[in-house]
Amino acid sequence: MTTPHRYSGILTAVPTPLNKDLKVEVAPLAAHVKRLAAAGTEGVVPLGGTGEYTSLSARQRLEVVECALEAGAGKLHVIPGILSPGIGDAIDNAKAFVAAGAKALMVVTPYYFRPTQDGIIEYFKRFSDAVDADIILYEIPYRTGVALQYQTVDRLADMTRVVGIKACNPDLAQQMRVAELAKSKLAILTGEEDVLPLHVAMGAVGAVISSSNIIPKQWARVLRLAMDGKLAESMALHASLRPLIDAIFAEPNPAPLKAAMDIMGWGMGDVLPPLLPASAPLRDRLAKVIPSLLERE
Numbered sequence: 009m010t011t012p013h014r015y016s017g018i019l020t021a022v023p024t025p026l027n028k029d030l031k032v033e034v035a036p037l038a039a040h041v042k043r044l045a046a047a048g049t050e051g052v053v054p055l056g057g058t059g060e061y062t063s064l065s066a067r068q069r070l071e072v073v074e075c076a077l078e079a080g081a082g083k084l085h086v087i088p089g090i091l092s093p094g095i096g097d098a099i100d101n102a103k104a105f106v107a108a109g110a111k112a113l114m115v116v117t118p119y120y121f122r123p124t125q126d127g128i129i130e131y132f133k134r135f136s137d138a139v140d141a142d143i144i145l146y147e148i149p150y151r152t153g154v155a156l157q158y159q160t161v162d163r164l165a166d167m168t169r170v171v172g173i174k175a176c177n178p179d180l181a182q183q184m185r186v187a188e189l190a191k192s193k194l195a196i197l198t199g200e201e202d203v204l205p206l207h208v209a210m211g212a213v214g215a216v217i218s219s220s221n222i223i224p225k226q227w228a229r230v231l232r233l234a235m236d237g238k239l240a241e242s243m244a245l246h247a248s249l250r251p252l253i254d255a256i257f258a259e260p261n262p263a264p265l266k267a268a269m270d271i272m273g274w275g276m277g278d279v280l281p282p283l284l285p286a287s288a289p290l291r292d293r294l295a296k297v298i299p300s301l302l303e304r305e
Contacts, residue, residue: 013195015085015112015144015172016214017050018227021058023218023262023269024072026277032068034075036276040221041079041086043274047224050214051085052076053114057151058218058262061091063280070104077109087144090115095131102139112142114174114216119152125160129167136168143169144216148176148199158185165193174199174216175207187211201253205242208234218265219256222272222298223249225305251297258290268294272302 022044025036041052054076055061055069064072073088080086088105090113092098102113118131136143145164149155155177164170172195175183180203187196191211198207198215207215208231220227226249233242256264260283266276267286271294278285286294 011195011213012192013172013213014142015051015087015195015197018220018224018231019051019053019085019087019197019214019216020044020049020220020224021053021056021089021216021218022076022221023266023276024054024059024064024068025275026280028277030278030280032064032071033277034071036274037072037075038079040269040274040276041076042083044221044224045080045083048228049084049220049224051087052080053087053089053216055091056089056114056146056216057091057148058265059089060262060280060283061089063283066101066104069101070108073105073110074108081109085112086110087112087114089113089146091146092116093118093120095134098135099138102135102141106139106141110141112144112171113139114144114146116146116148117152117154117156119154122153125157128154128156128160129163132164132168132170136170139169141169142171144172144174144195144197145170146174146176146199148174150176150178155179155182156186158182158189161186162190162193165190170194172197175212176200180206180210183207184210201249201257204230205234205239205246208242209239218261219249219252221265222252222256222268223301223305226301249301252301255290255293255297258293259286260284264290264294267291268298271295271298
């Protein structure tokens, strides 16, 4: 499963633990990062959507990053997310994360303004010039309202520090074009658990996903089989994970994930407003799904 890219494999989007007062609680995060490292996970991504970036203060974000970097030092990649809508906040947070020791950042396409493709290129050029770190693009148009044209991805790979993309665009034809044009230049990392084997077949070399918090070894096997050309076997194993995938995303992320981890004894607390904790029926559903999957870890 060797690739020429620096970032590949399963990169787990980790949740932000909160105490009863909804303040960041770093000890459970440190323990979980170490748990994932021991399971062979290639990296963790704190502060993405799963980490509730947009609901945390700048100080809380830095606290999360410092904890993850310390817990993961020398064991796995730690790639903080930057989900700011504008350049000023994005650069300020990025510089703080880099000063704390981050070598790479996952940066979402700027949103709210619905920029043009040229505007997106200018945004990432300015970000790249200002911040000394590898950049993984984060494209998730069903959240941001902004899709990256495949030509834009290719240009950013040539013009900036961009070395990868977390691809959450459900348009598979678009993903094919990105892979055809730029897969030799950057690491394509799927962000869609639903279609992971298909993205690998098209050129993805890894994934940034959240259910690998629970079953990291099984997701690693799905990825390895697909990258080894054993697509039918990968898809069969992937299909067996479907009950968990469906449950984890039955309500807004990361509430179901936090409920699942609580069921497993890895308490991460509740979610911040405007999100709500997982419903009682969903918790019951998760409690039925999880045990059989854990037996295979």
